[in-house]
Amino acid sequence: MKLTTGDLKKIRFFDHYTDKQLETISKMSSLKEFKVKDILFEQYDELSEVFVLLEGSLSLGISLAKEKRIHLGSIVEGQLFSWSAVFSPYISTAWVMAMAPAKVIAIDAKKLNKEIEKDCDFGFKTMSKIAQTISHRLSDTRFQLMNQMML
């Protein structure tokens, strides 16, 4: 299902992009839906899309051995995930599973990278948002770690 700039404007993640840039993103994006227990991707999968969760709840985790899934935490609405799709070797660091029916914006990573190279302003904004996502993920992980240590 296709998305409009109006749809994207409703999501905080897409703040600060110009209307033209949002139009470009909407052309390379689609809306995908998942059912409970659907696996969006596995750890070590090659990724071709960057995702932003629109509705629902997803769980992110790692696998120590086959079938032994460790849930690390939820991805909440408005969060970006599958950022590894933007950086070589485009391999996922974790698996993501739907815990409730979910609606996700899927952005074609190859087209996104082309636009990043073409439009500096777009590239800077996008990379900043990805950097911030990873920074927050790291900070939240440290928060989680400190909580565990205090127990």
Added chain:
Amino acid sequence: MTDVKNIYKPIKARLTEVIDESPLIKTFVLIPEEEFSFGTGQFIELSVDGIGEAPFTPSSSPHVTDKIEVTVMRTGYVTEIMHNLKPGAYMGIRGPYGRGYPVEAFFGKEVVILGGGCGLAPIRSLLYALEHIKDKLEKVILCYGSKTPADCVYKPLFKRLNSTEKFEAYRTVDKPDEGWDGSVGVVTTLLNKIRFNLENSIAVVCGPPIMMKFGTIRLIEMGYKEDQIFLSMEKNMSCGLGKCGHCMMGEFFVCKDGPVFTYRELKNTPDIWK
């Protein structure tokens, strides 16, 4: 000398109800024997006769004046004995003390509340106070995290808030149990969900020190200014009056200059999250 109130003498309050919120947490419903009122965010020194005293922020609405509710977690000697009290017992109340939430400063604003663990007790009082003036507010968003689903006190609160105009409430837990179908992770992740107008927003943070530290850092990263963030600080207290020195945090007496501070006031004070 007798015309001046003795600042160390409590007023008596009768315990009328004990509500079991969780294995470690109970809410005491008290009827003070003298007229008593408090501002939301202020605290009282609650005592058990002859045993000891501890500071608590009432969790009831400041607009209900015939009774007050205090939510107590069993953590040490005094709270253990408090948990054994039955309705009909008398407790002592000194207060209200301190600087509470400056609710008038929230008029016209979007109030984002970041809470964790036992911090929900003072937050509930604030939510009641904000509900009372909701016509004067833009919106109120609660983001709350607890260790497990069972650790969240006042579970019905979330449903009620989500069906109240201008209020939104979100929950997450660190460790889910079998029946949990909500978010898992630290409370800062919930901030990704919310839509707010930064220029017109203020943030209130209340919970364990680690949560307050990471929460404040995240809010600053999101663009909140230091005087837009209100923190509810906790310290070992004895007198509650800015005299005994136990609650000193840098040059501040948390009991008198706080417990509510803006981040701007505290940012140069070292070790506030210790």
Added chain:
Amino acid sequence: MQYLSIKKEEWDKAVEQLLLSYTIFAAVDNEFGIDYELVRPENIASISYNKAKPATSLKTFFLPVKENVTSGIPLKRQRIIIGAPNCDIQGLKILDEIYLDKDFNDISYRERRENTILISIDCFVKQEHCHCNSYGIRPWSDADSDLAVIRNNDLIVLRINTGRGREFVSQLAYVQVLKDENIISEIEKANSKAESLLKESNKGLPDYKATGIIVKNAGDEIWRKYSAPCVSCGACATICPTCSCFLLIDKPGFEKIKQLDACQYPGFQRVAGGEDSLGELPNRFRNRYMCKYVWKPQKFTSLACTGCGRCIEACIGKINKNELFIELAI
């Protein structure tokens, strides 16, 4: 400046007479030095004049180590305290700011302050660690005690400082206006000499404000070094004229006992959840200096250290804060 005088033997008789209507404490020479005693006819002759300083500060008369603050017994009689050096007189100012705060007035403290006549002495002789001058305090009081008594041979010279002092003296017989300029000049010379002695002895010591700056900026190593001999006995805080932190202890009947406490005791800031911001010794040691020289000055106008030097005398670990400050000041 009004000077009066009374013969020493008349003064001693007057003090004995005052015992009928006042409770009197005076600094008395004893085998260990000078300290306060409850005055009785037998020890009036041993009252100490013209020298620093009683081992105990004035704090103990206004903030007892332990007192019931909910059904405290008010003072039975008015009190007179004879023999306070100016450092202790000045030390009361910060206690006044804390305990006579307009929002929360400690009525027990107030009653004691209002019903006590303070008679100071001039220090013509200093003790080893006296350094009041470094913090702008002179070794005599011409303003804040009700009156000062100075022994000049067989005369007691009275310097009247307040209206209450004047009223008090008016009830004594045989008091005359001191007209002898020589005696006044002798006293002023002795005051100056004491000040010079102090200045000489405390040459390298930074003043109060400068101390605040160097304490604030000091690194961890110096606190570790100086706190190494500390055993957290709390003697420094107990003996200090301006340290007044306390603990409230609950007694049946919703009564409260107020007991002096100290940030130097481990667990002072420990919360039930286990966090303890002063749990580590170097941090705890540093806290007292930060409180005295950095934080209290931000909240109060009075000095939180009057340079009496008792903390240095009392320390079991022989820690000398002035050595610390001089080292930091280099």
